[in-house]
Amino acid sequence: MRRRLHLNTPEFIYTYAYPEEEVSLCHLEMRALFGFVPETSLLKSTTEIDPSRSPFIRERIDVMYEGDKLEDILEQVEQIELHGDTFKVIFVKTNDLTGDDRIEYDERRAIEREMGMHIEGEADVNKPDHWFGLVAMGGRWYFGRYLKSTAVWLHHMKKPRSYSIALSTRVARAAANIAVPKPEGVRAIDPCCGIGTVMIEALSMGIDIIGRDINPLIARGARENIAHFGYNAPVTLGDIADITEHYDVAIVDMPYNHFSKATSETQRSILKHARRIADKVVIISVESMNEMIAESELTELDRGVVRKAGFTRQIIVCG
Template sequence: MEMRAFFGYETKRNILKSSTKIDPSRSPFIKERIDVLYEGDSISDLIKKASQIELENSTFKVILVKINDLEGSEKFGHDRRRKIERDIGMEIEAEADFNNPDYTFGVITLGGRWYFGNYQKSEAIWLRHLNKPREYSTALSTRVARSVANIAVPYPNGIKAIDPCCGIGTVLVEALSMGINIIGRDINPSVVYGAIENIAHFGLEGSVTKGPIEEVTDTYDVAIIDMPYNLFTHSTPDAQLSILKNARRIAKKVVVITIDPIDFMIKETDFIILDRCVAKKGLFVREVLVCE
C-alpha cells in the first residue's frame, strides 16, 4: 500500500523503476535507490559510458546491487559481482575509496537492461524510535506508523495534516521525523502528555493539544485516525461515527486504522474507500483504509 502511495502502482518483485524520487530512508521497506545516469543493454555499454564521469579530486566506489530480477543460473556470484565493479571502476578517472568515498555509484539490472547511477542506501531512522519513554502495548508498531504517515502524506510539500486521536504520538514521531507538517490531538490528558514527551525525547518539535475532534475548527489536507479502542480511550460505535463525520468536516482525505469493520460508517459519512490493507501486531489485526 505504501508502494502504491509513493509510486502509483505496485509490483510483486522486490525492485521497481520509477521517475518518482523518494528518499529511501522514509520507508521501513525500501533498502536503497539508484538515480540513473546511464543505461544500456549490457555491462559493456555501462563500462563505455562510465569513462564520461568527471569527479575531479573526489573519490568513489562502485557497488553492484544484489537486488535484481535475475533468476536461477542467471544470478551473479561474488567473484562475478566484484569483476563487474572493478571493470566499471577502472573506467572512472578518479581515486577509488572503498571505505569512505565521496561518491557511491550503483549498478543494477532490471528487465534485461543495465543501469548505472548515484547510489543511496536507506538509513533505518524508524529503528531509533522503537524505545520511547512513554508507550503502551496496543499502540501501532513504529514500522506501521511510519508507513501510515507515508501513505497519508507521500509528498509533504504544502500539505497540512492532523492526527486527532494521536494517543502517545507514534504516528506523530514518524511523521515529524520526515518533515511532515502535522499536529496531534487527543481527549485523554495522560496520553497527550505522553505524546509530548515522546516527541521531545527524539529532538522533534510538534504541537499536541487536548480535546475532541468535534472542537477542531481548522481544515487540513489529510487526517490520520487510529480509531480509539483500548483501555486508555474507550470508544463506542457512536463515538467512532462522530469521529469519522468530523474528519469529513475538517479534512479532504482520511487514513483510518481500525480493528473493527467500519465500511458501513465510512459509507454513512460519504467517504469513498480508495485503498486498503491489513497490518498485524501480535494478536492485533488492523485494517488501514484510505478514504476521500
C-alpha cells in the same frame, strides 16, 4: 546497442524488502508514493523519494547510464569526472536476474572491481566521497548515484513514553507516507494522536502535522516523546468534535474496542468529524470499519492490511 547517455527526465530505481505479513501495507504505500505496484522487488520511477522515508525501501539508484549489456555501462562510466574525489561501486544484490543469468557473490565483486577500473579516480571501500550503484532490471543494466536507506523508524522505537498497544513505528511511518505522499503545502492532523507515534514519523519526514488527544496524560506523553526526538509540533487537549480548522488530511488511529473504553458510537463520531475537518482521511483500525465508513459518507479509495500473530490492522484511505 541501445543506451542513454543523458536523461531528459531523471529516473530512479528503488529496491524493496518486506516481511510477508506487511506485503499489503507495502503495496498500499507503493501505490501512494509511486502510483503502481511492480511485479518484483525493483521499482523504476521518475518520482524522487528519499529512500529513508519508507520502512520498505532499501536503496535508490539515480540513473546516470543504461545499456543492454555490461559493456555498454563500462564504456559510459569513463565519462565520470570526480576531480580527485574517491568512490565506491555497489553491485545491487536485489535484481531480476534468474536461472543461468544469476550472478553470485564472487562475480558481483569482480564486476564492481572492473567497473571501478573504468572510472577515473581512487576507489575507497570504507568512506568514499561518492557511491555508485549498478543494477540489472528488465533485461537492461542501470548505473548511477547510490543512496542507501537509513532506518530512522528503528530509532523512534525508543520513546520515553510508550504503551503496549501503540502502533509500531514501521506501520506508523508507512501510514504517514500513505496519508501525505507529497508533503509540500499539505497540512495534516492526527486528532487521536495517542503517544505521538504517527506524528513523530511524519515530523521526521518534514510533514506539517499537529496532534490532539482527549486524554490529558496521553497528550502529555505525546509532547514528551516528540520533544525527545528534537521535533516541535503542537499537541492540544480535547475532543475531535471541537476542532474548527480544516486540514488537507487527517490520520486517525482508531481507539480499539477491546483495549479501550471507546464505544461504537464514539468511533462513529470520530469518523463523522474526521470527514468534516479533512479532505482526506486515513484510518488505522483493528476492524474493517466498512459499515461505519459508509454511514459517515466517506468513500474508501484504497486499503492495506497488516497481520501479525493473529492481530490485524487495517489502513484505509478515504476521501
